[in-house]
């Protein structure tokens with residue numbers, strides 16, 4: 768499945784196409800995608816602060832995942848036993864709707880895990896709306912397990928308004 772898909776590390780020149788993909792296929796009732804936040808994330812990829820993995824079909828970007836080495840995104844929630852420099856956070860993940868459900872999202876997470884491992888990251892966090900079933904399925908398939916479930920009314924506007932926080936460690 769998804770065998771004609773190539774996975775590669777993003778470069779700054781990819782960020783305009785990534786931005787368009789995210790704004791077209793990312794929004795749903797479960798996702799928090801403020802324009803300013805998306806812009807900042809793309810700038811982080813362009814500057815190298817964040818690393819991104821692309822899924823390409825032919826020459827078209829059909830999915831990506833953005834990963835931050837050296838970041839604990841929810842320090843108030845995560846009582847990490849590890850220092851921030853060995854922790855990483857995976858931000859936005861999106862797959863073009865024509866390509867969803869083929870294992871591309873979970874493969875992107877696995878590729879992001881490998882890139883973070885190269886940066887000596889030992890523990891990775893990721894989050895989504897508790898009720899985002901596709902996202903939860905993708906995260907489960909990539910080996911993330913629940914670390915916390917918390918009320919998040921400033922970022923979640925539908926359903927339970929809770930954020931599911933997952934963790935992966937080798």
Ligand SMILES: CC(C)(COP(=O)(O)OP(=O)(O)OC[C@H]1O[C@@H](n2cnc3c(N)ncnc32)[C@H](O)[C@@H]1OP(=O)(O)O)[C@@H](O)C(=O)NCCC(=O)NCCS
Nearest residue numbers: 793861862867868869870871872873895900901902904905
């Ligand atoms: C979330 C997203 C990236 C998943 O990408 P994907 O390529 O479809 O993910 P995968 O195919 O690797 O895995 C999805 C898993 O969830 C399951 N799943 C998908 N939709 C589901 C649903 N509505 N209910 C229950 N399970 C679902 C799939 O069956 C699959 O698991 P399985 O292979 O064990 O059956 C994609 O749906 C997307 O871009 N959504 C919009 C943006 C978004 O919500 N991003 C995540 C925010 S954190």
